[in-house]
Amino acid sequence: MDKxxxxxxxxxxREKLNFHNRQYYVLNEPLVSDYEFDHLMKELERxxxxxxxxxxxxxxxxxVGNDSNQEFVQRQHKYPMLSLxxxxxxxxxxxxxxxxxxxxxxxxxxxxxxxxxxxAISLTYINGRLVYGVTxxxxxxxxxxxxxxxxxxxxxxxxxxxxxxxxxxIRGEIFMPKEGFSKLNMAxxxxxxxxxxxxxxxxxxxxxxxxxxxxxxxxxxCFLYHLAGENLLHSTHFENLQKAREWGFKxxxxxxxxxxxxxxxxxxxxxxxxxxxxxxxxxxxxxxxxELSQQRVLGFTAKSPRWAISYKFPAExxxxxxxxxxxxxxxxxxxxxxxxxxxxxxxxxTVKRASIHNADQIRMxxxxxNDLVRIEKGGEIIxxxxxxxxxxxxxxxxxxxxxxxxxxxxxxxxxEPGEVRHxxxxxxxxxxxxxxxIEHFISRKALNIDGLGQETVNLLFQNGLxxxxxDLYDLTTSDLAGLEGLGDKSTSNILESLESSKxxxxxxxxxxxxxxxxxxxxxxxxxxxxxxxxxxIGASRERLLEVNEIGExxxxxxxxxxxxxxxxxxxxxxxxxxxxxxIDDTGLIxxxxxxxxxxxxxxxxxxxxxxxxxxxxxxxxxxxxxxISAKTSGLIAGANxxxxxxxxxxxxxxxxxxxxxxxxxxxxxF
Ligand code: IVH
Numbered sequence: 001m002d003k004x005x006x007x008x009x010x011x012x013x014r015e016k017l018n019f020h021n022r023q024y025y026v027l028n029e030p031l032v033s034d035y036e037f038d039h040l041m042k043e044l045e046r047x048x049x050x051x052x053x054x055x056x057x058x059x060x061x062x063x064v065g066n067d068s069n070q071e072f073v074q075r076q077h078k079y080p081m082l083s084l085x086x087x088x089x090x091x092x093x094x095x096x097x098x099x100x101x102x103x104x105x106x107x108x109x110x111x112x113x114x115x116x117x118x119x120a121i122s123l124t125y126i127n128g129r130l131v132y133g134v135t136x137x138x139x140x141x142x143x144x145x146x147x148x149x150x151x152x153x154x155x156x157x158x159x160x161x162x163x164x165x166x167x168x169x170i171r172g173e174i175f176m177p178k179e180g181f182s183k184l185n186m187a188x189x190x191x192x193x194x195x196x197x198x199x200x201x202x203x204x205x206x207x208x209x210x211x212x213x214x215x216x217x218x219x220x221x222c223f224l225y226h227l228a229g230e231n232l233l234h235s236t237h238f239e240n241l242q243k244a245r246e247w248g249f250k251x252x253x254x255x256x257x258x259x260x261x262x263x264x265x266x267x268x269x270x271x272x273x274x275x276x277x278x279x280x281x282x283x284x285x286x287x288x289x290x291e292l293s294q295q296r297v298l299g300f301t302a303k304s305p306r307w308a309i310s311y312k313f314p315a316e317x318x319x320x321x322x323x324x325x326x327x328x329x330x331x332x333x334x335x336x337x338x339x340x341x342x343x344x345x346x347x348x349x350t351v352k353r354a355s356i357h358n359a360d361q362i363r364m365x366x367x368x369x370n371d372l373v374r375i376e377k378g379g380e381i382i383x384x385x386x387x388x389x390x391x392x393x394x395x396x397x398x399x400x401x402x403x404x405x406x407x408x409x410x411x412x413x414x415x416e417p418g419e420v421r422h423x424x425x426x427x428x429x430x431x432x433x434x435x436x437x438i439e440h441f442i443s444r445k446a447l448n449i450d451g452l453g454q455e456t457v458n459l460l461f462q463n464g465l466x467x468x469x470x471d472l473y474d475l476t477t478s479d480l481a482g483l484e485g486l487g488d489k490s491t492s493n494i495l496e497s498l499e500s501s502k503x504x505x506x507x508x509x510x511x512x513x514x515x516x517x518x519x520x521x522x523x524x525x526x527x528x529x530x531x532x533x534x535x536x537i538g539a540s541r542e543r544l545l546e547v548n549e550i551g552e553x554x555x556x557x558x559x560x561x562x563x564x565x566x567x568x569x570x571x572x573x574x575x576x577x578x579x580x581x582x583i584d585d586t587g588l589i590x591x592x593x594x595x596x597x598x599x600x601x602x603x604x605x606x607x608x609x610x611x612x613x614x615x616x617x618x619x620x621x622x623x624x625x626x627x628i629s630a631k632t633s634g635l636i637a638g639a640n641x642x643x644x645x646x647x648x649x650x651x652x653x654x655x656x657x658x659x660x661x662x663x664x665x666x667x668x669x670f
Pocket of ligand 1: 082083085114115116117118119120121170173225226286306308310428
């Protein structure tokens with residue numbers, strides 16, 4: 001194919017993928033199967049790889065993010081990002097309406113919307129292309145999170161139609177739907193990580209991650225609710241939103257026009273109870289004047305528009321009896337208190353348990369058994385105890401004390417100075433910790449053993465067949481076939497899956513053995529830098545600290561893990577069994593010539609695509625950053641690069657490196 005035809009084909013594929021993406025993520029009306037979609041994507045990836053000169057940062061192939069760690073640049077908002085005045089009382093809504101009436105001479109209409117509980121975002125489009133995604137920050141400037149925003153499939157990268165203003169900002173809320181939130185939290189608990197308190201925290205935490213390929217894996221979504229710009233097409237908020245929907249934005253369907261306060265109150269009433277059936281969290285309703293000319297008459301206070309107000313739903317609370325407190329031991333030994341309550345109805349569900357978090361919380365609440373406690377369901381899935389009704393306390397009740405010994409194995413619990421959590425130090429013999437480690441080892445992101453689940457692990461443990469992940473490889477057909485619920489098919493499935501796990505790459509094995517604080521990324525960094533399990537075991541504390549992203553907490557955890565004979569024995573057994581204990585020589589990781597250096601790659605290159613260059617930087621141990629700072633080691637500059645970056649590099653005295661110079665630097669041949 002000649003170059004021109006390739007370019008046309010690439011453009012066609014991008015358009016097709018953008019179209020189907022919108023059908024799926026924005027309109028919920030997929031027109032092709034996942035298989036067909038993936039097929040088109042692969043075709044585009046292949047062509048883009050073969051023709052890096054046609055790279056486009058807004059190609060749908062870039063939605064997966066990249067592994068480089070970005071620094072968030074502060075970016076000014078063209079129009080300040082204000083907040084909304086809010087109220088919990090209908091009297092204040094009446095006052096708001098009276099103020100509006102007093103200031104206007106003509107009839108007016110309100111748009112009633114839901115108040116989505118996530119984190120605010122401002123998106124700038126120039127000539128129909130997404131150029132910036134910026135968080136609210138202090139309202140004047142926020143973090144430039146464009147790379148992360150690009151991974152959210154419901155945000156259009158390129159707009160449809162041709163009647164959008166040349167430049168405009170659209171604002172909305174990035175949120176995590178309830179289902180995605182609970183799946184994410186379950187996975188985090190399984191991996192021994194702390195869970196997010198609510199979908200709002202999960203959304204804002206995810207959006208601020210420095211590695212966009214990790215953001216791409218978070219189930220984020222985005223509703224848009226406000227257009228800002230001088231040249232909007234219509235004179236009402238309502239029509240502008242409808243128009244924005246045509247351009248490809250996900251404009252929620254939950255808004256209504258009302259020309260009386262009664263209508264507004266009915267809308268509030270409806271959603272106050274219907275909110276529990278929504279697939280995402282809301283914390284109130286927003287009421288906005290519809291006519292833009294009337295909005296201008298009302299104007300703004302220093303903090304918020306006078307033409308809009310939010311009515312917040314009161315957090316739902318109820319009182320019930322605290323019957324007992326359980327102490328649960330997690331995979332990493334952390335002990336968490338959980339309250340058992342007299343079942344009570346709250347926000348549409350029956351609640352039997354509430355989280356108490358830790359010992360400080362117990363003391364702060366001065367919790368006693370049989371207390372009447374007030375529980376609240378905020379954004380959290382599990383409600384929390386917020387206070388105790390002291391007046392109703394019975395005379396002879398005892399205070400709830402944090403336990404001193406592990407409820408599972410009896411070992412004295414430890415609380416490190418400065419830490420809030422208690423943990424059981426008997427990691428080698430405490431049953432939930434043993435089982436938790438094995439469950440972690442077999443999980444999808446680690447060794448990914450098919451057919452083995454929590455229940456089977458439990459049975460195998462109870463029958464004395466497994467104590468460490470290495471024991472899994474000694475299991476025989478007769479060990480498994482005897483177990484309840486395991487047929488021939490599942491037995492052979494498990495054994496086959498164990499055998500093929502011997503090919504799982506070393507970073508996942510390192511992650512799978514479950515060293516405290518060694519998550520997926522840390523395992524990758526360690527493998528990249530130290531090459532093998534032996535390299536890691538033999539590394540001094542100083543050497544460990546030299547590895548990208550490894551701090552003292554992780555280094556000390558590694559050192560103490562390998563000091564234990566049992567751990568060493570387990571690792572050696574895994575090695576003898578044939579699991580991967582070093583990085584693949586032919587694989588991606590080469591040498592560490594760029595360790596400690598960070599680069600900005602910008603422009604279009606002759607030999608490689610921007611992404612290929614970025615990958616090489618990482619493969620040689622360096623870091624990619626999105627913007628130039630005094631700490632940048634070099635700007636790798638291609639053709640058509642914006643003048644801003646060059647100037648900044650020159651001003652800060654940062655070397656500007658050509659593609660060829662870079663390839664010589666890493667001694668890489670093509
Ligand atoms: S309009 C100038 N509409 O609530 C008007 N905000 O407390 C700007 N929010 O920062 C905001 N749902 O993050 C608007 N339908 C909605 C909203 C909404 C949620 C958030 C937004 C804002 C905060 C203000």
